[in-house]
Amino acid sequence: xxxxxxxxxxxxxxxxxxIITLENVTKSYSTGAPALNGVNLHIKRGEFVFIxxxxxxxxxxxIKLLLRELVPTDGEITVLGYNLRRIKHRKIPKxxxxxxxxxxxxxxxxxxxxxENVAFAQRIVQVPGSQIKRNVPSILATVNLAGKYKNKISxxxxxxxxxxxxxxxxxxxxxxxxxxxxxxxLDPNNSWEIMKLMEQINENGxxxxxxxHNREIVNAMKKRVIxxxxxxxxxxxxxxxxxxxx
Amino acid sequence: MRxxxxxxxIGQGFKNLGRNKWYTLASVATISACLFLFGIFYSIIxxxxxxxxxxxxxxxxxxxxxxxxxxxxxxxxKSDLEKRSEVREIDYVSADAAWEGFKEEYLGExxxxxxxxxLADSAxxxxxxxxxxxxxxxxxxxxxxxxxxxxxxxEVTATTLSGINKLIAYVSAGIIxxxxxxxxxxxxxxxxxxxxxxxxxxxIMKYIGATDFFVRAPFVVEGILIGIIGSLIxxxxxxxxxxxxxxxVISKFTVLSSLLxxxxxxVIFNKLTPISLIIGIGIGFFGSFVTVRRHLHV
Numbered sequence: 001x002x003x004x005x006x007x008x009x010x011x012x013x014x015x016x017x018x019i020i021t022l023e024n025v026t027k028s029y030s031t032g033a034p035a036l037n038g039v040n041l042h043i044k045r046g047e048f049v050f051i052x053x054x055x056x057x058x059x060x061x062x063i064k065l066l067l068r069e070l071v072p073t074d075g076e077i078t079v080l081g082y083n084l085r086r087i088k089h090r091k092i093p094k095x096x097x098x099x100x101x102x103x104x105x106x107x108x109x110x111x112x113x114x115x116e117n118v119a120f121a122q123r124i125v126q127v128p129g130s131q132i133k134r135n136v137p138s139i140l141a142t143v144n145l146a147g148k149y150k151n152k153i154s155x156x157x158x159x160x161x162x163x164x165x166x167x168x169x170x171x172x173x174x175x176x177x178x179x180x181x182x183x184x185x186l187d188p189n190n191s192w193e194i195m196k197l198m199e200q201i202n203e204n205g206x207x208x209x210x211x212x213h214n215r216e217i218v219n220a221m222k223k224r225v226i227x228x229x230x231x232x233x234x235x236x237x238x239x240x241x242x243x244x245x246x
Numbered sequence: 247m248r249x250x251x252x253x254x255x256i257g258q259g260f261k262n263l264g265r266n267k268w269y270t271l272a273s274v275a276t277i278s279a280c281l282f283l284f285g286i287f288y289s290i291i292x293x294x295x296x297x298x299x300x301x302x303x304x305x306x307x308x309x310x311x312x313x314x315x316x317x318x319x320x321x322x323x324k325s326d327l328e329k330r331s332e333v334r335e336i337d338y339v340s341a342d343a344a345w346e347g348f349k350e351e352y353l354g355e356x357x358x359x360x361x362x363x364x365l366a367d368s369a370x371x372x373x374x375x376x377x378x379x380x381x382x383x384x385x386x387x388x389x390x391x392x393x394x395x396x397x398x399x400x401e402v403t404a405t406t407l408s409g410i411n412k413l414i415a416y417v418s419a420g421i422i423x424x425x426x427x428x429x430x431x432x433x434x435x436x437x438x439x440x441x442x443x444x445x446x447x448x449x450i451m452k453y454i455g456a457t458d459f460f461v462r463a464p465f466v467v468e469g470i471l472i473g474i475i476g477s478l479i480x481x482x483x484x485x486x487x488x489x490x491x492x493x494x495v496i497s498k499f500t501v502l503s504s505l506l507x508x509x510x511x512x513v514i515f516n517k518l519t520p521i522s523l524i525i526g527i528g529i530g531f532f533g534s535f536v537t538v539r540r541h542l543h544v
Contacts, residue, residue, distance in 0.1 A: 067453065069544055090457075097455035107450050111265040124456040126251045168454075 014078065019045045019176060019207050020066065025075035027061050027231075035061040037231040038075070043209065045175070048202045050218045051211045052242045053228035059211045062228070063180050066209070067101065068092055080175055097125050100169030100206075104181035106161045108153045114140065114164050115149040121168045139171045143197060159190025166197060170206075177201060179210045183217065191217060218242040255460060259467020269440035270472060276436045277476025277529065280429030281522050285484040287425065288521070289514050291418040296509050298414065302378045302407050303334075307385060308398040309371040315393050317369065323391060324371055330387070332380035337372040344368040379408040430529055441465060441537040452544040461542060465534045473530025477522040484518070485511060 014021055020043040028034040036058045043049055051059050064070040065077055068084045077084040082095045108117050115136055122132045140146050143163040153161060162182060169177055179198065183191035195210075195217050202208040212218060218225055218241070225240030226233055235243075263270045311320055317340065324336050339347070345363045373388075375381055381404045388397050441448075451461045492508045 093452075093455045093457045095455075096453060099455075101453050107446055109447055109450065121454050123251065123254055124451060124454050124460060126248050128248070129250060172454075 015044075017044045017046075018042050019047075019080060020209075021076070021078040022065075023076045025065065025072045025077055027058075027065060027070060028073045034073070034231050036065070036072075039231070039233055041226070041233065041236075043207065045207055046202070046205055048199065048208045048221075048223040049210070050221075050223055050225045050240075050242070051209065051228065052213070052215075052218060052225060056230070057228040058231040059228055060180065061231075063178055063209075063211055066176075066178060067099065068095060097172060098175045100172070100174035100177040102162070102165050102169050102177070102179040102182045104184035106158075106165045106185075108161060108164055108168075110153045112153070113149070114145060114151050114153070114156070117153065117164055118167045118171050121171050125172055127172075135171055136167075139167045142170070143167045157190070158186050159193060162186060162190070162194050163197070166194065166201075170201060174206065176207045176209065179208070179212075181212055182210060183212065183214050188216075195221065215242045251460070255463035256467050258464035259471060262464055262468040263471055266440065266444070266468075269436075269443070270468075273436045273440060273472045273530075274476045274479065276432050277429075277473060277526050278479040280425070280432060281477050281526060282480035282483060284422070284425050284429065284525070285480050285518055285522060286487075287418075287421060288518055289484065289488055291414065291421075292514055292517075293506075293509055295411075295414055295418075297506055298407060298410050300507060302411070303374065305375065305378050305381070305400065305403055305407065307373040307375070307381060307388070309373065309388055309394055310396040310398070311367075311369060311393050312395045313367045315369070319393055320369055320371065323393060327371070327373065327388070330384065332375055332377065332384045333373055334376045335374040337374075339370050339372060341367065341369040344370065377408075378404040379411070426525070429525065438533070438537045441534060441541070445541050448538065448541045449544050452542065458542050462535065462538045465538045466531060469530035469534030470527055471530070473526035473528070474523065476530070477526030481515070481519060481522055485515065488514065 020041065022039050022041040025036055025039045025041075026034050027036040039058075039062070051062065053059050061070065065072055065084070066079060068079075068082075068087060072085055075085075080095070080098050082091075084095075087095060109120065112120065118136045118139060119132050122135060127135065137146060137149065140149055143166050145160060145163055145167065148156065148160065153164070156164065162185075166182075177198065182194055182198070186194065191214060198208050198210065199221070222239045224238050225235070225242060227235040227240075227242070309323075311323075321338060324338055327333055328336055341363055345368070373384070375384065381399060381401075385397050385399055388394055448461055488511050492511075495502060495508070
């Protein structure tokens with residue numbers, strides 16, 4: 001099939017279906033070796049990608065670069081057509097509204113209930129109140145929390161809290177879901193439940209990128225696996241495995 | 247921005263007060279304590295300045311004229327002097343009025359022995375000044391008028407009052423500055439701590455795609471509300487304390503109350519209310535605005 005190309009840059013055409021592009025990306029901090037060193041990465045729309053590697057391999061730096069929390073020292077990052085090296089500060093919020101983000105520590109607003117935590121994400125993107133009242137119960141039903149919308153965050157288990165975080169990340173229908181160690185604080189059952197939800201979300205068209213240490217899940221799900229070590233990608237395989245380097 | 251979003255951010259500012267009770271309480275208490283001290287000091291200093299001002303108003307310069315100077319000539323000098331900036335008020339005392347006053351004050355029934363006015367050449371002008379520190383300049387001018395025979399003034403009183411005035415001005419400016427700096431330091435520290443604790447909340451908002459305005463607005467509204475509450479509490483307390491303190495002093499120390507005239511609470515609050523509100527709201531606004539900005543670069 002003939003491929004559709006979006007634009008030409010650095011003598012390379014970015015295919016229309018490529019949603020994330022990293023070209024020779026280096027990120028150095030003031031001291032020590034670069035956290036990322038000349039990384040090239042291409043992720044297509046609708047992919048499910050695991051990013052694995054030991055601590056200090058550059059996974060967190062990669063996520064922060066994709067969120068435009070950090071700016072690369074060298075190289076180009078393009079996400080959904082936004083050049084994250086050149087994007088203006090005032091345009092960052094608009095860019096981030098295309099992303100859903102899930103953290104290991106959930107990062108929920110503990111002084112608000114389940115409904116308010118999810119509705120909060122819609123308020124930020126200025127969705128009308130009447131629409132919020134329809135969208136929030138619907139997304140809470142997707143993550144099996146419809147009956148707990150009035151609960152305080154402190155009344156939920158770890159797995160339930162992560163599902164609220166997932167609902168908050170998804171309620172704005174992001175093109176990309178970034179999950180940074182989403183099962184890091186969960187027991188195996190809850191971990192699987194979260195991963196199943198992510199797979200379901202991916203099947204509905206959302207690109208899912210999961211940074212994880214969970215070998216069992218990575219090896220069982222048979223998805224694309226990108227392995228990082230000391231700031232470089234050492235392996236990138238479809239239906240890959242998380243191989244123990246030691 | 248949608249109107250509903252605007253009101254949402256304002257509403258969140260109000261709700262945050264309840265959500266972060268301890269922070270709200272600590273901030274309000276800090277602002278209240280600082281502004282209470284400021285208000286008490288302001289009340290005392292304003293009354294003290296009023297006492298000195300009242301004393302100044304009693305200081306006058308008396309001008310006597312050469313023998314044979316007519317009343318018309320004296321009144322012409324009066325109207326000329328009234329145009330000068332140093333002069334607040336001039337009373338013309340005719341020779342007869344001067345004699346009547348002298349008789350009443352010093353002679354009583356013994357005055358009957360005088361058939362003519364012994365103070366025939368004592369018609370004079372009593373000049374009250376706007377500012378006693380200007381006395382010397384005015385006296386120098388008056389002495390240059392050819393009709394003038396003598397100028398009586400109390401140099402010691404004028405110099406002392408002028409000195410006290412300057413001292414009060416410097417001391418009060420110094421103390422107010424120190425109080426303000428301490429208040430700003432304490433309050434901004436409280437605001438900074440309160441907001442830094444909620445750094446995660448700001449981060450989440452930024453990750454989701456909130457604009458800087460959307461993140462900042464509830465914090466700023468919260469800061470302003472804390473500023474308003476924090477400045478109203480000491481104002482209410484000072485209002486009652488001041489009113490009762492004056493009543494107490496007047497009833498217990500009658501000698502003192504005849505010497506000192508306390509300013510009514512309304513006069514004090516005419517300036518204290520806006521000053522306290524501006525300080526409270528200003529610190530609440532800028533404290534939250536600046537502190538949130540530190541966490542916006544996510």
